[in-house]
Structures are given as C-alpha cells and as structure tokens.
Amino acid sequence: MEPRILVVEDEAIVALDIEEELIKSGYQVTSVVDTGEDAIAAAEKEKPNLVLMDIVLSGDMDGVQAAAHIQDRYQLPVIYLTAHADEATLQKARVTTPYGYILKPFQESELKPAIDIALDRHKRDQARLASEGAATVNQRLFISEHLDISSAEEAFSQIQPLADFPEHIRTSLASSSQLRSLGEGESIIYENDPFLSAFLVISGRIILVKSSANGKELIVDFIPPADILPLTVSLEEKYAPFTARAQAPTKILQIPKTSLALALEQAPHLYRALSEHMAHRLRESFDMSRRLAHDRVEVRIATALLGLRNRLGLKSEPDEEFVLEVTRKELADLTG
Structure with a gap:
C-alpha cells in the first residue's frame, strides 16, 4: 500500500511542486493544507502515515505547534520543511523530536530518501515501544495511590x-x-x-x-x-x-x-x-x-x-x- 503523506505548506507554488513530486515518487497525498489548524483536522480525519510540515505558516498556529499537537494525539512522524536554518528556529523545532528536516529550496531527489528513512525509523520506534510496553507493563511502579475510579x-x-x-x-x-x-x-x-x-x-x-x-x-x-x-x-x-x-x-x-x-x-x-x-x-x-x-x-x-x-x-x-x-x-x- 502506498504511504499516505499530509502536506502542510502555505506557499501555493511550493505546495504544488511537493505534491507532484510525491505522487511521482509513488506516495499518496492525502491533502495539502496551509494552516496549523487545518493540519490537525486533516491528520485526525485522513490518518496519514507521515506529515511534511512547513515551520512558518499563516494563521495563529505555526508548524511546530501543529506538529506537537499531531504527534501527541496521533503519534505521527513529522518532517519539517523550512527556509530558516538558524539555531533559534531549529532549537524550537527540536523540542517536538521531528523525524527530519528538509531545507528550502530543496532538490526533488532529497524528498523521497528523507521520507523513506523517516517512515522506516517510525516503524522501528513503534515496534520498540510496543515491545517495551509489553515487557514492563507489570513491572512499572506508580509511586502514588492508584484510585479505583471508573467514572x-x-x-x-x-x-x-x-x-x-x-x-x-x-x-x-x-x-x-x-x-x-x-x-x-x-x-x-x-x-x-x-x-x-x-x-x-x-x-x-x-x-x-x-x-x-x-x-x-x-x-x-x-x-x-x-x-x-x-x-x-x-x-x-x-x-x-x-x-x-x-x-x-x-x-x-x-x-x-x-x-x-x-x-x-x-x-x-x-x-x-x-x-x-x-x-x-x-x-x-x-x-x-x-x-x-x-x-x-x-x-x-x-x-x-x-x-x-x-x-x-x-x-x-x-x-x-x-x-x-x-x-x-x-x-x-x-x-x-
């Protein structure tokens, strides 16, 4: 099955180029959106395998904030697209533990390797977390009282x-x-x-x-x-x-x-x-x-x-x- 990619980019021409390159590389583009709020809604509705996220977006929410919400809610891997390689921007983005960065303008040949590596790493991360969870679920110590509450x-x-x-x-x-x-x-x-x-x-x-x-x-x-x-x-x-x-x-x-x-x-x-x-x-x-x-x-x-x-x-x-x-x-x- 083709990997499903959500594209979040507020420059229309860049977004179109990315969409065309993804389709040519064998990916399915679930949608292209230009705001953080729309990205969160699309992630919930379309359940992509990966999100390509521009850091600087129009609207009240930037790409880092949107990525944090998407990762916490849906555990999706995010690759950042950015024209800003300064330390302040990258430091802000690192907090969300992205699966990669692609600097704009980028070559078409850079897109597919970055996505494939991120998808493979995310798959291994999920398998490791599942294995660790199964091994430790009965060993984890919750220091405080566990309240027997179901409603x-x-x-x-x-x-x-x-x-x-x-x-x-x-x-x-x-x-x-x-x-x-x-x-x-x-x-x-x-x-x-x-x-x-x-x-x-x-x-x-x-x-x-x-x-x-x-x-x-x-x-x-x-x-x-x-x-x-x-x-x-x-x-x-x-x-x-x-x-x-x-x-x-x-x-x-x-x-x-x-x-x-x-x-x-x-x-x-x-x-x-x-x-x-x-x-x-x-x-x-x-x-x-x-x-x-x-x-x-x-x-x-x-x-x-x-x-x-x-x-x-x-x-x-x-x-x-x-x-x-x-x-x-x-x-x-x-x-x-």
Missing part, C-alpha cells in the same frame, strides 16, 4: 475536596467532565495555551514542564493522583504556565474550567480548601528550594529524592529503603 461520578464522590460539594453540584460537574487515558509522553495542555479545562490525576503521574529562554524544557513539578494543584492553577491562570505531560500511562479527570468556577460560586466554602492546599504547596516548594541551595551535588540529589518521596505519597520510615521511578534528566531538572 466521573466516582471521582467527584471519592476525592477531596470535590466530595464536599453538595450532591446536586457533584452530579452537574460530573455530567460535564470526562475521564481520559493518556499514553506515556502525551500532553494535556501546552505552555501558553488557553487554560480551558482543569484536570485531576486518577492514576499514573503527570509532570509539569516549562521552557527556558534557550528552548530547553525543565521539569518544575510532579502531579500524583488526587493532587488538586492543577485545579487551583486553572482557576488562577488564563493561560497555562506550563506544559502538562504524562510521565507514564495515566488516567485523568478533565473538568471544564467554567463549570468548576460556577460550582465554587455555589459552594464558596470550598475555596478555602483550595487556598489551604495552595499555601501548603508553596511552603513545600520554599522548603525544597532552601534545602537544594547546597554546593554538594549528592546533598541536592538526596534532598530531591526525599522530597519526591513525600510529594508522591510513598510511605516509609526515615531509615527504610524506598523505590522511586525517576529518570536522570528529571532528577537533573529538579536539582540543577
């Missing part, structure tokens, strides 16, 4: 302070909310996107990530099950101050921000619970920052690990051993 109604009746809402408010909130399963590495919301819905982790774990001035991603917090920090932040912020990403297979409850705000207006005493939680988290963060202000690397690492143990709900006595699943990069982000 939004159960979430609102079991998790504090949501369970303190009057029953009719819980029922109304549950009807507008939904449970959602996330694969490892899948994002819920991206930094600076409008904060339209709050979320609560039911199982698994979410990491909160911010981009530094040079484009590097830094982990700023971990969100275990039943942690209401995302609810509080969504009410305070119009735009997301972080990217929220699943560190492992994760189940979340998504709650429309407007519905949550309306519910709190009807039960204002629950604002206090959210405020107390936020104050507690701020104290934790301050204490952690103070302890991390140490010259010795081993002290900073030990402090971070002990802080994570407490944050993620891993119960143990001070002198007991405990197991914590954390990558070297995550630990480096936390300890500096």
Whole structure:
C-alpha cells in the first residue's frame, strides 16, 4: 500500500511542486493544507502515515505547534520543511523530536530518501515501544495511590475536596467532565495555551514542564493522583504556565474550567480548601528550594529524592529503603 503523506505548506507554488513530486515518487497525498489548524483536522480525519510540515505558516498556529499537537494525539512522524536554518528556529523545532528536516529550496531527489528513512525509523520506534510496553507493563511502579475510579461520578464522590460539594453540584460537574487515558509522553495542555479545562490525576503521574529562554524544557513539578494543584492553577491562570505531560500511562479527570468556577460560586466554602492546599504547596516548594541551595551535588540529589518521596505519597520510615521511578534528566531538572 502506498504511504499516505499530509502536506502542510502555505506557499501555493511550493505546495504544488511537493505534491507532484510525491505522487511521482509513488506516495499518496492525502491533502495539502496551509494552516496549523487545518493540519490537525486533516491528520485526525485522513490518518496519514507521515506529515511534511512547513515551520512558518499563516494563521495563529505555526508548524511546530501543529506538529506537537499531531504527534501527541496521533503519534505521527513529522518532517519539517523550512527556509530558516538558524539555531533559534531549529532549537524550537527540536523540542517536538521531528523525524527530519528538509531545507528550502530543496532538490526533488532529497524528498523521497528523507521520507523513506523517516517512515522506516517510525516503524522501528513503534515496534520498540510496543515491545517495551509489553515487557514492563507489570513491572512499572506508580509511586502514588492508584484510585479505583471508573467514572466521573466516582471521582467527584471519592476525592477531596470535590466530595464536599453538595450532591446536586457533584452530579452537574460530573455530567460535564470526562475521564481520559493518556499514553506515556502525551500532553494535556501546552505552555501558553488557553487554560480551558482543569484536570485531576486518577492514576499514573503527570509532570509539569516549562521552557527556558534557550528552548530547553525543565521539569518544575510532579502531579500524583488526587493532587488538586492543577485545579487551583486553572482557576488562577488564563493561560497555562506550563506544559502538562504524562510521565507514564495515566488516567485523568478533565473538568471544564467554567463549570468548576460556577460550582465554587455555589459552594464558596470550598475555596478555602483550595487556598489551604495552595499555601501548603508553596511552603513545600520554599522548603525544597532552601534545602537544594547546597554546593554538594549528592546533598541536592538526596534532598530531591526525599522530597519526591513525600510529594508522591510513598510511605516509609526515615531509615527504610524506598523505590522511586525517576529518570536522570528529571532528577537533573529538579536539582540543577
């Protein structure tokens, strides 16, 4: 079967040349679109095997943003088309882990090898991920409590302070909310996107990530099950101050921000619970920052690990051993 390619290019003549070359090379072009929004819609509808994405697009969404959405939602390989080879542009694009770059203007002979290599690499990546998932699904350690929840109604009746809402408010909130399963590495919301819905982790774990001035991603917090920090932040912020990403297979409850705000207006005493939680988290963060202000690397690492143990709900006595699943990069982000 011919590989199916989605072309995202806002220069009509360039787009036509690409389409003709792809067809001549034996590929099927699912469609040619010129905005990031249309690219996301086409990826969902047409399910291509690969996306050729121009980095600079007309409209509110550039190619990097569109590629990030497409990769997270549909796990499709993306090759960037760009006339800009400067470090700033490439650094921004690298965050999405593309399967290649093609610099414009390009020779017709460059297109097919780049696509074939990307398709082959993506196929191997998918096979490796499937193999690793099968091998580790019974070994993965989720540090925090796994909540036995299978519906939004159960979430609102079991998790504090949501369970303190009057029953009719819980029922109304549950009807507008939904449970959602996330694969490892899948994002819920991206930094600076409008904060339209709050979320609560039911199982698994979410990491909160911010981009530094040079484009590097830094982990700023971990969100275990039943942690209401995302609810509080969504009410305070119009735009997301972080990217929220699943560190492992994760189940979340998504709650429309407007519905949550309306519910709190009807039960204002629950604002206090959210405020107390936020104050507690701020104290934790301050204490952690103070302890991390140490010259010795081993002290900073030990402090971070002990802080994570407490944050993620891993119960143990001070002198007991405990197991914590954390990558070297995550630990480096936390300890500096």
